[in-house]
Amino acid sequence: MIHRLDESAAGVYVIAVTPFTDSGQIDEASIDRAVEFYLEKGVSGMTILGMMGESHKLSMEESRAVMTRYLRRVDGRVPVVVGVSNPGTDPLVSFAGEAMAAGAAGVMVAPVSTLKIDEQIFAYFSGVLDRLGDTPVVLQDYPLVTGVNIAVETLVRLFERYSSIKMLKHEDWPGHTKLSRLRAAPGRQVSILVGNGGLYLPQELARGANGAMTGFAFPEMLVDVCAAFQKGDAEQAEDIFDTYLPLLRHEAQPGIGIALRKETLRRRGAIASAHVRHPGPKLSAEDLHELDRLIERQERRLLGEPALAAAS
Amino acid sequence: MIHRLDESAAGVYVIAVTPFTDSGQIDEASIDRAVEFYLEKGVSGMTILGMMGESHKLSMEESRAVMTRYLRRVDGRVPVVVGVSNPGTDPLVSFAGEAMAAGAAGVMVAPVSTLKIDEQIFAYFSGVLDRLGDTPVVLQDYPLVTGVNIAVETLVRLFERYSSIKMLKHEDWPGHTKLSRLRAAPGRQVSILVGNGGLYLPQELARGANGAMTGFAFPEMLVDVCAAFQKGDAEQAEDIFDTYLPLLRHEAQPGIGIALRKETLRRRGAIASAHVRHPGPKLSAEDLHELDRLIERQERRLLGEPALAAAS
Amino acid sequence: MIHRLDESAAGVYVIAVTPFTDSGQIDEASIDRAVEFYLEKGVSGMTILGMMGESHKLSMEESRAVMTRYLRRVDGRVPVVVGVSNPGTDPLVSFAGEAMAAGAAGVMVAPVSTLKIDEQIFAYFSGVLDRLGDTPVVLQDYPLVTGVNIAVETLVRLFERYSSIKMLKHEDWPGHTKLSRLRAAPGRQVSILVGNGGLYLPQELARGANGAMTGFAFPEMLVDVCAAFQKGDAEQAEDIFDTYLPLLRHEAQPGIGIALRKETLRRRGAIASAHVRHPGPKLSAEDLHELDRLIERQERRLLGEPALAAAS
Amino acid sequence: MIHRLDESAAGVYVIAVTPFTDSGQIDEASIDRAVEFYLEKGVSGMTILGMMGESHKLSMEESRAVMTRYLRRVDGRVPVVVGVSNPGTDPLVSFAGEAMAAGAAGVMVAPVSTLKIDEQIFAYFSGVLDRLGDTPVVLQDYPLVTGVNIAVETLVRLFERYSSIKMLKHEDWPGHTKLSRLRAAPGRQVSILVGNGGLYLPQELARGANGAMTGFAFPEMLVDVCAAFQKGDAEQAEDIFDTYLPLLRHEAQPGIGIALRKETLRRRGAIASAHVRHPGPKLSAEDLHELDRLIERQERRLLGEPALAAAS
Numbered sequence A, B, C, D: 001m002i003h004r005l006d007e008s009a010a011g012v013y014v015i016a017v018t019p020f021t022d023s024g025q026i027d028e029a030s031i032d033r034a035v036e037f038y039l040e041k042g043v044s045g046m047t048i049l050g051m052m053g054e055s056h057k058l059s060m061e062e063s064r065a066v067m068t069r070y071l072r073r074v075d076g077r078v079p080v081v082v083g084v085s086n087p088g089t090d091p092l093v094s095f096a097g098e099a100m101a102a103g104a105a106g107v108m109v110a111p112v113s114t115l116k117i118d119e120q121i122f123a124y125f126s127g128v129l130d131r132l133g134d135t136p137v138v139l140q141d142y143p144l145v146t147g148v149n150i151a152v153e154t155l156v157r158l159f160e161r162y163s164s165i166k167m168l169k170h171e172d173w174p175g176h177t178k179l180s181r182l183r184a185a186p187g188r189q190v191s192i193l194v195g196n197g198g199l200y201l202p203q204e205l206a207r208g209a210n211g212a213m214t215g216f217a218f219p220e221m222l223v224d225v226c227a228a229f230q231k232g233d234a235e236q237a238e239d240i241f242d243t244y245l246p247l248l249r250h251e252a253q254p255g256i257g258i259a260l261r262k263e264t265l266r267r268r269g270a271i272a273s274a275h276v277r278h279p280g281p282k283l284s285a286e287d288l289h290e291l292d293r294l295i296e297r298q299e300r301r302l303l304g305e306p307a308l309a310a311a312s
Helices: A028-040 A060-074 A089-101 A118-132 A152-161 A176-184 A201-206 A219-230 A234-251 A257-267 A285-302 B028-040 B060-074 B089-101 B118-132 B152-161 B176-184 B201-206 B219-230 B234-251 B257-267 B285-302 C028-040 C060-074 C089-102 C118-132 C152-161 C176-184 C201-206 C219-230 C234-251 C257-267 C285-302 D028-040 D060-074 D089-102 D118-132 D152-161 D176-184 D201-206 D219-230 D234-251 D257-267 D285-302
Strands: A011-015 A045-048 A080-083 A106-109 A137-141 A165-170 A191-194 B011-015 B045-048 B080-083 B106-109 B137-141 B165-170 B191-194 C011-015 C045-048 C080-083 C106-109 C137-141 C165-170 C191-194 D011-015 D045-048 D080-083 D106-109 D137-141 D165-170 D191-194
Touching: A011 A219, A028 A060, A045 A060, A060 A080, A060 A089, A060 D060, A089 A106, A089 A118, A106 A118, A106 A165, A118 A137, A118 A152, A137 A152, A152 A165, A152 A176, A165 A176, A176 A191, A176 A201, A176 B285, A201 A219, A201 A234, A219 A234, A234 A257, A234 A285, A234 B234, A234 B285, A257 A285, A285 B176, A285 B234, B011 B219, B028 B060, B045 B060, B060 B080, B060 B089, B060 C060, B089 B106, B089 B118, B106 B118, B106 B165, B118 B137, B118 B152, B137 B152, B152 B165, B152 B176, B165 B176, B176 B191, B176 B201, B201 B219, B201 B234, B219 B234, B234 B257, B234 B285, B257 B285, C011 C219, C028 C060, C045 C060, C060 C080, C060 C089, C080 C089, C089 C106, C089 C118, C106 C118, C106 C165, C118 C137, C118 C152, C137 C152, C152 C165, C152 C176, C165 C176, C176 C191, C176 C201, C176 D285, C201 C219, C201 C234, C219 C234, C234 C257, C234 C285, C234 D234, C234 D285, C257 C285, C285 D176, C285 D234, D011 D219, D028 D060, D045 D060, D060 D080, D060 D089, D080 D089, D089 D106, D089 D118, D106 D118, D106 D165, D118 D137, D118 D152, D137 D152, D152 D165, D152 D176, D165 D176, D176 D191, D176 D201, D201 D219, D201 D234, D219 D234, D234 D257, D234 D285, D257 D285
Parallel strands: A011 A045, A045 A080, A080 A106, A106 A137, A137 A165, A165 A191, B011 B045, B045 B080, B080 B106, B106 B137, B137 B165, B165 B191, C011 C045, C045 C080, C080 C106, C106 C137, C137 C165, C165 C191, D011 D045, D045 D080, D080 D106, D106 D137, D137 D165, D165 D191
Antiparallel strands: none
């Protein structure tokens, strides 16, 4: 089945890792394993070649190879969004074309880091979106990494002008009020999935988000939280979330986060190696031990052990 | 009793707020209430006129008034550190002198934001510390806000050269490895209290921190975590911590965090008004409702209700 | 005579230095000398306690002393603008009140560095300007230092809403197009003086600037350029400018620029010491020798020696 | 002739543009014209695919095409350096291999923008240089654009450890003192060519630079300045430089600079179109008129007309 992203997209679009072998080559077999892992956990979609997919460390040929393998393995079971952000609009448009031809449901675009004010941001996206035509687009709003701050008003103007924008990946920080204002804005609404490591997911669902687009190594939590919220049980959603929060917060650290995530996915059997390409973080023995303890504590919590032993 | 900060400092040095009236004047009566609130919760020390104490929004005269009132009310019951960071070294040194004369246990200094490389950072602190003489100093390492990144090696060189540095306020992010490396470094060790909203306190205690210097509106949690860790029960420490983590993470948001903290302290009776001076954040009705829910959920957890209702 | 800044302000408002003794104290006698030096060179106004006036390295008491001395010595001969930028609006407003009471013609305000998007910038200035009432204000737009980028549209909205804004200090970079757009905007126009070390003064005059607000140690050049342009001789204006450009470009370097400027002013007899307060740059023997050569070359050019010896 | 960059490199290595057609395609015929233009002006070398070569806006295939065409046309007449900076080390190393195989004299590498402190910078370059083996490398030090500040000590350590570093492209700002300190450092010296638009070339030559690596649209000036300095006539060198300084300063503006440069090169017949790829600046009618005037004034100066008409 060929998916095309639209404004009704919801649930968890997992940010998929790019697996490498221990020696740093693309590990295509692990792409297959990762796909099955993510699907088994119930994700509604996948986003490949995003920032946490180390797309900026791949050659164009490698990007193509990863994209092709992911799309083939997923084989239409869920929609796949392809990250195509690029400092140049020409290669961006060209790669977006390849992605759509290969079966992507849409592409994700973050602003280039030289943009400073709203009119520059609007002009940038106009320049890109005019050329992308009717390709479904996810606009990624992630100031902590891009350095670009987009006003609510500018987002709303872009949504109005470009019906090809189907989704916002919302990861401004702090961003709760921005989310509320986006939902309160008149005019066309798009799907909003939250990033930022998922650190505020329950609050953001309550404010109108449709789900999450992040890569936490326990995606089943994100899935369960969204499902519980969807069926109207916000308290249960938040209970589930809180159980995983200590580990979630740990993995959400900038810099080292990708290494923690890949190591956790490796332990869970999703990929064969936790290798992160250079330049990138490496985990020390102490980091690994710390991760052990946090995972172990989480497992105990999942068995229903009271969180506050101190209270008894 | 006159305290003088030394390397043995440990526990919780709460970052104390500067309370204003609803119309924005210094609220001296609320300083008294805040002091009693903090002491009642068991803090080991206080830090006033820090970044979250809105010190940059006070006139020099107001800073003096806040300092005087805090020191008088504390009256030697715990040591008080005074934030004296300043873009100019002359006013910094002059205000540090006033603080020590008024009974402060030490002063806290963050680097000016124009510093870029290690040798500039070392030279900056040399220029300041040479003039501060034997005044006990807390060095604040908070790159997210100052924009200044200090290498472990530079910190170690500063600790070696300046015995007046008694404490490091550690809030690099990610910072776990930095903390481990500081503890593994040869030579003189200083007290290390962690900031960063306390978001990683259990992990940081395990890596050698001596406590926390942050202003979470439930300082009793920080106190209990440090105490449990101190008596050897790291698991219990972390259980206590995890119970408060959802709210802690909420308050730790940049920008809006100070408004959430002051509102929570107001509800707890520590201060009369949650007023934050301009320029600063304001809470919407939705923000207040969200805070209600998070506090209510925390209260339920403290009553021992299983965290994961979903598991039953 | 009491001046009050209005939209007709033009010419050179020199950014006046804050002179220190070699040991770093305020040098009040040099304030008097600097005033006479600047007036003798023909400036139309002065701006004191700006960024290059090292205002951020003064205590509040010292700021008052510098302001008082400058205003007394100028004694109404030209209008004096006082820099009052401050991270807190309360001390900003309070000091602005003091400045106006002491005889300032207006105050200069730069945005605080935490502002990111246009609506925050507008809200910030609204908060400040509402409280400043009818105090004449110079809005300083200097992104390289403040990190805040203000859109043309936002400036225009501010000018429309706040008639108290009488002048824009324009130092965006690149900024020529911004200047043209500001001049082409409908609605109320304000005086625009350019900063940025004066590096683009002829081009900016041609695009509608009314003069310069910068502190080049040869202010007579700025004065002559503006005068020649004013009487309609743009070519002559640019010839004068080009003669000084090698030195102007040298002094306009960030960081070290203030030390070069003060040393040049010292050589010219405007101040007694080139001392820059900590933290700040110091000139090496090589720096001084380089400055010697550049000044000597300029003096030769002023004697009419052809610039391109090579061409003969 | 096959060149291999070594420490003796000197003179002008022009930063070559990437010419596009008006519709934005690579213009291979203009590459040929640009090569002949640059060689005719006397450059000692060329650097292609640098930041001002818009390399970040090319696809990998286009980068290859530009590189191949440039290398073929130059055909060994001068050494050609290829910019290979890349957020990922794998594609960087791979493209560097292609460049050397195609006949490049060396490759240029700037640090990735996530590096913060010296040890990270050293580790980054170690990771890259270890894999580049004996490929001759130009290390680009351009903090204004990369956001990475490299200490003199770190550069010296890198030069000592990696004999493959043959050249430093020096464009720190301010950077005069850094240059002097690099030249005064013990140990192996490398070639130092200055960038920063060439804005300080005479001063930098006096402090030990070996030439310039920048792309000013009048490269003959850079060539003449270096030649005059080389034969011992620093005054003449600076006279030549000063004649071009008004235009040099204009072109050196960030952002719009590349558009001004390409337009000037187009007028001089070096390339067929001034097209800059999206995202990038566009010149208005007013910008073009301003450029006209600056070029016209320069032509008059070159004819020996006294610079200061005002003096006569």
